[in-house]
Every structure is written in C-alpha cells, then in structure tokens.
Amino acid sequence: MIRLSLVFFAICFALSACTTAPKGPENAVNLTAQLEKVAEVQQWQMRGKIAFRQGKEAASLNLVWKNDSGDFDFRLTNFLGVSLVNLAVSDQQSILEADGKTYVDAQPEPLIYQITGMVIPVEPLLSWVKGLPIEGDKFTLTEKGLVKTLESYCKACRNWKVTYGNYGSVTMNNQDSVWLPHSITLIQESTSNMPQTQLKIKIYQWTL
Template identity: 30%
Template sequence: MNKKIILFLMACLLAGCTQTPKSTPSNVSWQTHLQQLNTLDTWSFRGKVAVITPEDRHSLNIYWQQLDDEFHITLTTFIGGTVLELNKTKQFTEIIDSKGKHYYGEDTESLIKDLSGLVIPVQALQQWIKGNPANASYLLNSNNQVLSLSGFDYKNIPWEITYSDYMPTENVYLPKKVGLKQQDIRLKFAISEWEIDPR
C-alpha cells in the first residue's frame, strides 16, 4: 500500500475522522418540509446515543421504531448485549432491563426516572428527533431545516436541541446528528439510518 495512503489512514484514525460530510441542500420550502414531518408517523432509525451527566457517561447503540403513538426502543452495547428495551402502547409502558426483569407504568418518563434517575423527554422526542419543532420556538438553517429549538417536555421542563446535519430519506430530510441539553444532562444522537414506514 502506498505510504501516503497509510499515513492518511493513520491520521484519520488518530483524529477520529472528525470531518462530517454535510447533507445535500434541500430545495423544498419550510411549509412543505413541515407538512412532511407532520404526516410522518411511522418510522424507525438506528444509530448511537450518548447520555452525559456530571457523574457519568454512557454510549450505546439505539434502535427506535415508531408506529403512530406507540413505539419500541432498544439500547445495546457496542458488542451487541441488550441494556434496555422499552415498549410503549396506548395502555402502558414496559421496560425490560439487562437481566430480563420487567417494569410497568402508565407514564413513560416517570418510569424511566424511577429506574434510572434520568429525566428523558421521550414524549416530545417523538417529534423533536425528526426535526419537527412541535410546541417549541425554533431557528431554521439555510436549507429550511430546523437548526435549533427551545421547547418544554410535558412536565414543563425546558430543553435546548441542536441539529448539526441532515440526511435524505426517500423524499424527506431527517436529522443525522441531534444534541439535547437540560441543565447538566446532555443527550447526543448520531443517526446512521432512517426508514420510513418500516412495517
């Protein structure tokens, strides 16, 4: 192999290949894009999520499948071990931990907080993760996509969300990198794949 290529690959590895390719600019209006997001209620994505608190940091693989108001989330380690499964139906929320123990509750976010101590805005995230600024103030980028938003979860806790990249999925642009912040809690999503209507 050419020595220059080897040096380039080593430099990439040492630098973490931090350069992020930017998405192709969208040529649709904000009104059209927002309408696409509002009608998109069946989808899934795969990627990674980092949960960062003053005490700890966890990085996990995430799979999220949404069907209208119901959803299924799986968190796994980088070697494939299941850390948590979350199933939300119209009737209740079920969480299965890494030991296979089942927990049930009517309120998804309260159940997560009781088990982990973390406040995660799962209800609002069903829209925010798509780049839909539902019930939030927002700024757009030059491609008519949400650049940042300030919103509240259903318990009136404020969150700041930033979007640093988007990717085309069929006929709609969806986020690739999303960051959430609430006081000293941060969530970072790096989404590798979206699928629309994955039934």
C-alpha cells in the first residue's frame, strides 16, 4: 500500500483563499424546494482545495472535480498545478493514476484505499458535497433552513459526520438558482484499526 504521505509528499497547507466566502440567503429558504433542486443537479464541476488528515498524516491540495450523472473525474494538483492524483470513474470501471502508475478496479473505494490508506465514501459523497442528505441520514438545519450537519448511519457509509458552511447561490442550466455549500468538513471517528479521518473541502467555484 502506498501511504498518503508518500503520494502527496506530505504537503501541508491551510485551507485559505483570496476569494470572499458567500454569505448565504438573507431569508429562510423552502427546504423541500431546495432539496428538490439539489437533487436535479447531476452535471457539475467544482474547483477548490481539499485537506486530508488521518492520524499523523496530513495533506492539502488543489481540487478539480467534474461529475456527469455519477461518472466523474477527480483531480488533485499541487500549488504549481502538477497533477498528483487523477481518478476517473464510469459505470464500467475506475481508473486512478498516481506517482506515474495506473490502477484499475470496478469500484473507486478500493483504489483510494490502496493508494492512500483512506476509506472514502465516494457514492454518498456525490450527494453530500452538494448538501443533499441520502436515505437514512439524520440532519440539522441552519436558521435559514439549509442543511447544517448530517450523520450517516448506513453500513456502507461508516458513520461519517458532515458539517456545512458558506452556502452560495449558483445558477442552474435552466437559469434558476440553487444554494450550494462552499465549505464542507467530513469526519469519521477512529476505530480499533484506523485513526480518525478528516476531510475539509473549500469550494471556490461551482459550475452547473
């Protein structure tokens, strides 16, 4: 197994940006309408930074994530723009390129674990990253009616806790708008054979 520190060269930076964080809605939103709109968002691209921490290993890298109805390309680069990890997922297979090598599997989770040693809930994350709970999730709301936190209890999700912040209005293809999070923190508590895992995602730009 290639550990996280070897793949990411132990690059540790704070999640920060020169862009101004969105302030969210001034008035309360209709939760049902909001979640329906978010569920409609199946083609999107985000740009930002992602920070990983698992035990004593940590890294922070630039992120470009493109999704097309579940088929997606997830790319991590360093501050010079050099691609360090590229994960391409389709319904046929998952291909991960890192450190000059290519790895293939039917599912993305085994590849991520093989390269980084981290268990990442890829399938639910496609919904969570948009602020959309999945079946079985328990969630709380902000004072404006947007998802603030959620906890997942499904076996495959491994009890992740997600916290959201800095929602911003993003224009959809039909020229309507939807509120999407620009700050996301995911935490999976430690177990007998794995230390606590934390992911922080800072999104600078959503494109729908």
